[in-house]
Amino acid sequence: MEDTPDMKAFNRILGLFTIIAALHGYTTAQTQTGDNARFINQSIPDRMNPGETYNLILTFENTGTTSWDSDYSIRVNSVDQKINSVWSVSEMELGRVIEPGNTSTIELKVTAPSAEGVYPFKAELLHGSNVFGESSKPVEISVSKQVGFNDALNSSAFVEQTVPSEMEAGRPYKVLVSMTNTGKTTWKSGSYRLIMLDASGNPLTGSEWTSYSVSIDEDITPGGTKVFNFDVTPLVAGTYPLQWRMASGDNGLFGDASKTSVVTVKNPVDKKNYGKEGK
Numbered sequence: 001m002e003d004t005p006d007m008k009a010f011n012r013i014l015g016l017f018t019i020i021a022a023l024h025g026y027t028t029a030q031t032q033t034g035d036n037a038r039f040i041n042q043s044i045p046d047r048m049n050p051g052e053t054y055n056l057i058l059t060f061e062n063t064g065t066t067s068w069d070s071d072y073s074i075r076v077n078s079v080d081q082k083i084n085s086v087w088s089v090s091e092m093e094l095g096r097v098i099e100p101g102n103t104s105t106i107e108l109k110v111t112a113p114s115a116e117g118v119y120p121f122k123a124e125l126l127h128g129s130n131v132f133g134e135s136s137k138p139v140e141i142s143v144s145k146q147v148g149f150n151d152a153l154n155s156s157a158f159v160e161q162t163v164p165s166e167m168e169a170g171r172p173y174k175v176l177v178s179m180t181n182t183g184k185t186t187w188k189s190g191s192y193r194l195i196m197l198d199a200s201g202n203p204l205t206g207s208e209w210t211s212y213s214v215s216i217d218e219d220i221t222p223g224g225t226k227v228f229n230f231d232v233t234p235l236v237a238g239t240y241p242l243q244w245r246m247a248s249g250d251n252g253l254f255g256d257a258s259k260t261s262v263v264t265v266k267n268p269v270d271k272k273n274y275g276k277e278g279k
Contacts, residue, residue, distance in 0.1 A: 034065035037125050037133025040103060043157030043180035043225070044121065045255075047142045048112035055223035056108040057157070057180055058123055058136050061101075068098040073126045074106055077135075086113045087121065107223055112143045119143060155183035156246040156255030159225060163242055163261035168268050172210075172231040177244050177258055180225040187220040187246075194228050197243045197257060208236045213247075234265040 043057040062068055075091045088111035098104045113119060124135040159178035167173050177194060181187055194214040196204040204212050210233040220226045234240070245257040 035127050035130075035132040036064035037061065038063045039134040039136055041159055042136050042139075043159060043182050044139055044141070045155040045157065045182045046139065047144070047155075050112055050114050050116060050143055050145060052184070053109060053111050054155075054184075055182060056110055056121075057105060057182070057223060057225070058108065059103055059105045060125060060133070060136075061103045062098045063100075063133070065100055067100065068094055068104065068125075068127075071128055072098075074108070074123050075126050075131075076108070076110070077122050077124060086119055087111065091126070112141075116144050153183055153185045154246070154248055154254040156180065157182045158256040158258045161244075161258050161261065163263065165261070165263060167234050167263055167265045169234050169237050169265055170268055172233045175228075175230055175232050175242075177228045178225055179228070179246055179255070179258075181220045181222050182255070184222055186222065187216055187226065187248075189216050189219055191249045192216045192220075193247050193249075194244050195247045195253065197245055199241055201243075201245075201257065203247070203253070208238070208240065209234055234263070237265050237267045239264050 038061040040059040040061055042059070045054060048054060058074070070093060073091050073093045076087055076089060089108060092106075092108065094104055094106060096104075108123070119141050120138060121141055122135055122138040124131050125133050157180045159180055160176075161178065162174075162176040164173050164175075179194070193216065196209070196212045198204045211230070214228050214230045216226060218226075228244075232242075240263050242261045242263050243257050243259070245253050246255045247253045
């Protein structure tokens with residue numbers, strides 16, 4: 001049967017699309033692999049001592065349609081896309097099957113280069129030899145003998161936090177702050193705390209909040225993550241930047257600070273006037 005004009009037009013469009021797709025490398029085989037990944041977060045110290053070993057934590061979500069099995073791995077690259085072996089590891093299997101929709105938290109043990117300098121770090125996922133999905137966030141790591149004793153032993157990486165953007169003075173509000181121990185010592189209960197900071201990055205003092213620090217109630221070993229779940233109560237109306245950082249009793253503040261959350265505190269509503277006309 002002879003094609004109608006509409007069918008001929010459709011076939012011409014389909015042929016044009018096929019040519020364009022081929023030019024851009026979008027073959028049918030490629031689009032059906034189903035591999036995809038989203039970078040979630042990472043815990044990586046930005047300062048290291050030469051030759052020391054550190055635990056790096058990276059988390060990816062399987063946003064594709066295929067499970068990540070023994071054919072999948074993670075590779076350490078430099079920022080310029082070249083395979084980077086200065087960290088003593090270049091490629092490692094994921095270690096377990098990750099189904100679509102699930103996340104994979106990968107612990108990489110790396111050894112800092114013996115030569116001082118600033119070294120780029122980035123990781124990407126592989127299926128066989130093919131790179132797929134989002135890579136980790138590129139970072140520049142300073143390797144130096146001048147890294148202080150406290151920085152070498154105690155290090156933390158900010159993971160995430162949940163802070164209400166609006167509060168009412170006098171009411172408690174739930175706050176969650178997650179920190180990963182990227183140092184070489186265990187955070188001991190009673191010796192390590194999460195400290196609220198002022199705008200200059202120093203421990204906060206004053207009368208605007210009921211509490212300024214949260215103690216650790218369990219030991220957090222290197223590579224472990226602590227989720228601080230606590231209440232804060234604002235006492236004075238105003239706009240405040242809220243930020244936290246880890247501290248040890250012996251050596252003071254260390255590691256990453258959390259991101260800054262801006263909180264607006266309002267005066268409490270006078271509920272005595274509710275329902276009274278003209279009030």
